Amino acid sequence: MCLSLSYTKSGLTASMYSGLLLLSMWALAGTASLWDSESCPERLVGAEGRRTCPRSCKSDRDCGGKRQCLCDSECGLSCVVPGRTCPWPLPLNENSRASLLSPTPSFSSLLEVLCKPGFTLADGSDATVRRCQGDRQWSGDKPICTEAKSPELPGVRTCPLPQQVINTFSIHGDASVGTSIRYSCLSGADIVGRQENYCQFNQTWLYPHPNCKEMLCQPPEEVEQGYVVAVQKTEYEVGFDIHYLCKKNFLLDGPQKITCLSNGSWSAAPPHCRARCIIPAERSRVVIGGVKRWPFDVTDGLVPHGENVTFFCKHPQKQCSFTAAQTCFDGKLETPLCYLEPTWLQYKLFPHRLVSEIEVCEPGDVE
Numbered sequence: 342m343c344l345s346l347s348y349t350k351s352g353l354t355a356s357m358y359s360g361l362l363l364l365s366m367w368a369l370a371g372t373a374s375l376w377d378s379e380s381c382p383e384r385l386v387g388a389e390g391r392r393t394c395p396r397s398c399k400s401d402r403d404c405g406g407k408r409q410c411l412c413d414s415e416c417g418l419s420c421v422v423p424g425r426t427c428p429w430p431l432p433l434n435e436n437s438r439a440s441l442l443s444p445t446p447s448f449s450s451l452l453e454v455l456c457k458p459g460f461t462l463a464d465g466s467d468a469t470v471r472r473c474q475g476d477r478q479w480s481g482d483k484p485i486c487t488e489a490k491s492p493e494l495p496g497v498r499t500c501p502l503p504q505q506v507i508n509t510f511s512i513h514g515d516a517s518v519g520t521s522i523r524y525s526c527l528s529g530a531d532i533v534g535r536q537e538n539y540c541q542f543n544q545t546w547l548y549p550h551p552n553c554k555e556m557l558c559q560p561p562e563e564v565e566q567g568y569v570v571a572v573q574k575t576e577y578e579v580g581f582d583i584h585y586l587c588k589k590n591f592l593l594d595g596p597q598k599i600t601c602l603s604n605g606s607w608s609a610a611p612p613h614c615r616a617r618c619i620i621p622a623e624r625s626r627v628v629i630g631g632v633k634r635w636p637f638d639v640t641d642g643l644v645p646h647g648e649n650v651t652f653f654c655k656h657p658q659k660q661c662s663f664t665a666a667q668t669c670f671d672g673k674l675e676t677p678l679c680y681l682e683p684t685w686l687q688y689k690l691f692p693h694r695l696v697s698e699i700e701v702c703e704p705g706d707v708e
C-alpha cells in the first residue's frame with residue numbers, strides 16, 4: 342500500500358486520487374476497527390523517535406477501558422481511544438489553507454493542507470495530507486508553505502557568467518544565446534583580451550573571458566619632515582601599505598598609514614608633519630593647557646601643533662585684563678591683535694602691573 346502523503350495538485354493523476362481514496366478507506370477501516378493483525382503494518386522500528394506511539398496490541402482485549410486496538414500507521418496496531426480528536430480548527434496560516442477530508446477530526450481522519458498559489462512546501466509540492474494519530478496529533482511535521490522561486494523563463498537560455506567574472510567586470514548585455522556582451526573592468530583598468538564575447542547556441546562562450554590589467558599606485562607625494570616606513574618604489578601593487586612617521590618634534594596630522602586600492606588610488610592623501618610653534622610673548626604670562634605660566638618656563642619656549650595659547654590683553658580704559666586665544670598651526674602662532682608685549686622696563690620695575698598679573702575684568706566690562 343502506498344503511504345506517500347505528499348502530492349502536487351498539478352500532477353493529480355488518477356493513481357493519486359486512488360491513493361487518496363485508499364487512504365480514506367484506510368482511515369475508515371481504522372475507525373471501524375476492521376484491521377486485523379495481518380493487514381496493519383508492523384510498528385516501524387524508530388517510529389517512537391518521531392512521535393509517541395500508544396501501547397501496541399494484538400486485539401481489543403490487550404487494551405483497557407475505552408481503548409481499542411486500532412491501526413495507527415507507522416506505530417502499527419496500538420491501543421487508542423477512537424473518540425479522541427486532533428486539534429481542530431488549526432491556527433490560520435496566511436500562506437496555506439487546511440481542510441478536513443473527514444467529517445470529524447477524530448482518530449484516522451484526514452486533513453489536507455494546500456499552499457496558496459505561488460507557494461510550495463519544502464519538498465516542492467503544494468499540498469499534503471495529514472492523518473490524525475493515536476497520540477492526538479496530526480501526522481508529519483507542521484507544513485510550511487514558502488514562496489516558490491520563479492523558474493527561469495522558458496526558452497530564454499543563457500551562457501554562464503562565473504562569479505569571478507561578475508565581480509571583475511561590468512557586463513553590458515544579458516548573456517542570452519545568440520547575443521553578444523561587452524566587458525568593462527569595474528576597477529577602470531584596461532582589458533587584456535577581447536572586450537566582446539558571443540553566447541553560442543550550445544550555451545558556451547565563443548572566446549575565453551578577458552582579464553583586467555593589474556592597477557598600480559603611483560608613489561604618493563613626499564611628506565616634509567616625515568619618513569616613509571616602506572621600501573621606496575616607482576610603482577606600488579594593490580594592497581601595499583605605506584606607514585608614516587614624523588621627525589622629532591613634529592606632529593603627525595592625517596593617516597598613519599595609506600593603502601594602494603584596486604583602482605590605483607591611495608586610500609587617503611598622505612599625512613602632514615606639523616611643526617611646533619614659538620610662543621610669541623616673553624614678558625607676560627600665558628595659559629597653556631589650562632596652566633598659567635611664563636613663556637621662559639615652557640620647555641624650549643615651544644608648543645606643539647594644535648595647542649591653544651591664551652594671552653592676556655589690557656582693557657583700553659580700565660585697569661583690568663581679558664583673554665584672547667590663538668592656536669599653533671604648523672609652526673605659526675601669532676599674538677592676538679589686542680596683545681601688547683610689555684617693555685623691558687615695565688617688566689623689571691612694575692612686575693605686578695603687567696597685563697597678565699592685574700585683575701581680570703568683570704564680564705560686563707568687556708564688549
Ligand SMILES: *[C@@H]1O[C@H](CO)[C@@H](O)[C@H](O)[C@H]1NC(C)=O
Nearest residue numbers: 540541542543544545546547
Ligand atoms: C559549442 O558549439 C561550438 C560551435 O558550434 C563548438 O565549437 C563547441 O565545441 C561546442 N561546445 C560544446 C561544449 O559543445
Ligand SMILES: *[C@@H]1O[C@H](CO)[C@@H](O)[C@H](O)[C@H]1NC(C)=O
Nearest residue numbers: 529602603604605606607608
Ligand atoms: C578609487 O576607489 C575609491 C574607493 O572606492 C574612491 O574613493 C576613489 O575615488 C577611486 N579613485 C578613482 C581614481 O576612481
Ligand SMILES: *[C@@H]1O[C@H](CO)[C@@H](O)[C@H](O)[C@H]1NC(C)=O
Nearest residue numbers: 630646647648649650666668
Ligand atoms: C583649541 O581650541 C579649539 C577651539 O576652541 C578646540 O577645538 C581644540 O580642541 C583646542 N585644542 C587643544 C589642544 O586644546
